[in-house]
Amino acid sequence: MQVTVEESSGLNRTLKVHVPEDTIQENVDQRIRSLGRNAKIPGFRPGKVPQKLIREQFGAQARKEVISDLLTSSFRDALTEKNMVPVGTPEITEMQADGGQGLEYLAKFEVFPEIEIKSCSDLTLKRSVCEVSSSDVDETIEKLREQHRTWSSVDRASRQGDRVQISYRYTAGTDDESVKHGSFEKVWVQVGQSSLTHEFDEKINNVSAGDHLEFSLVFPDDYNHQSLAGKPADFEVDVLAVEEPGLPVVDEDFIKKFGIEDPSVETFRAELLKNLEREMTIALRQRQKSEVLLALYENNPILVPQSMVNAELEKLLKPYREAAEKQNIELDDTKLASRFMQEAQRRVALGMIVGKIIEDNQLKADPDRVKQTVEIVASGYENPQALVEWYYSDQKRLQEIQHSVLEDQAVEWVMEQAQVVDESLTFSELMRVNANAGK
Numbered sequence: 466m467q468v469t470v471e472e473s474s475g476l477n478r479t480l481k482v483h484v485p486e487d488t489i490q491e492n493v494d495q496r497i498r499s500l501g502r503n504a505k506i507p508g509f510r511p512g513k514v515p516q517k518l519i520r521e522q523f524g525a526q527a528r529k530e531v532i533s534d535l536l537t538s539s540f541r542d543a544l545t546e547k548n549m550v551p552v553g554t555p556e557i558t559e560m561q562a563d564g565g566q567g568l569e570y571l572a573k574f575e576v577f578p579e580i581e582i583k584s585c586s587d588l589t590l591k592r593s594v595c596e597v598s599s600s601d602v603d604e605t606i607e608k609l610r611e612q613h614r615t616w617s618s619v620d621r622a623s624r625q626g627d628r629v630q631i632s633y634r635y636t637a638g639t640d641d642e643s644v645k646h647g648s649f650e651k652v653w654v655q656v657g658q659s660s661l662t663h664e665f666d667e668k669i670n671n672v673s674a675g676d677h678l679e680f681s682l683v684f685p686d687d688y689n690h691q692s693l694a695g696k697p698a699d700f701e702v703d704v705l706a707v708e709e710p711g712l713p714v715v716d717e718d719f720i721k722k723f724g725i726e727d728p729s730v731e732t733f734r735a736e737l738l739k740n741l742e743r744e745m746t747i748a749l750r751q752r753q754k755s756e757v758l759l760a761l762y763e764n765n766p767i768l769v770p771q772s773m774v775n776a777e778l779e780k781l782l783k784p785y786r787e788a789a790e791k792q793n794i795e796l797d798d799t800k801l802a803s804r805f806m807q808e809a810q811r812r813v814a815l816g817m818i819v820g821k822i823i824e825d826n827q828l829k830a831d832p833d834r835v836k837q838t839v840e841i842v843a844s845g846y847e848n849p850q851a852l853v854e855w856y857y858s859d860q861k862r863l864q865e866i867q868h869s870v871l872e873d874q875a876v877e878w879v880m881e882q883a884q885v886v887d888e889s890l891t892f893s894e895l896m897r898v899n900a901n902a903g904k
Contacts, residue, residue: 484568585882641692
């Protein structure tokens, strides 16, 4: 067998493989002899059929099967000979297997990059330090009160924090007839919170039940329906009702809503503190991981296989496509792919870089930490032990936790090598920074 690397650019490789006719014929002969032992042809006993007759009847089929087998085995042998590891399935082109000419083809594929992690000792990394305070518990209680607020009708004009029930109609300056006209009945909109557009929200401030409004506005350029984005529209709005919020008192009845057996304020605050500290631990770990991964990515630029990037891009686009299909919205796939291409490249590169760190340092997921992580995840559920058992009952589910723990261990290894500077954050700052990092 002859193997040559015909061309090479970046991570792309093309192997030219030639399998001589002698090899093909040898394999065909073996196949014919095998067929002869079991062939059933009228007039002959099994195993006594002349080879010439078997070759005439099964020769073409035998050669086709041999070529198929040799295509797989010769490519595998060619990779071994040239010490190459392909990414994904190769593209086989220009295949020739005419009788007497042997087998010849081109195999095009990508290879994994050679990665050498730069020393982490020169990296300067921040380590966030945080504590949950009594004021953080107070703030959480206020948020819970707001989530359980009640609404009462008022005979006055609307103001910030109120909600307004409206029915409205619009006519938009668009050629898309499916959305040119629209009407909605008995819709609740909270004053001061984004609904349709910022200008629309301003119109429902300081209005009373029975008011009729007529106005024009322009949909934002980034409006979620492309046919309306940037288009003017005329609105008619009827105000049906105005209601103000009422916040519940933090008493036993309120506390019991959260499943706390001892409905005292002290116990309630202690449970909230425990929950916030759990959120803080998770947020600190995620923030530290993001800090390290960003430094590794910037410090170790590598080429990544486009086939892996494309696969990662498909994962990123999938939820957007599914949401668009449910809402019957047409997506610009090219524009969306362009938006997420860099993130797909970053994820693939980081997966390879972290994988190299794990391999070079022979890191293994610590079983105790895996169990601790599962218990932390489960602690936020009504029946924690059931969720722990659910994870440990399926190796695939548990592997997700093991992979996360292994990444954490790789992050810690980097932190041990790097120069670390502590930065203090309040709980609110920590949660706000993490929320913005996820956008």
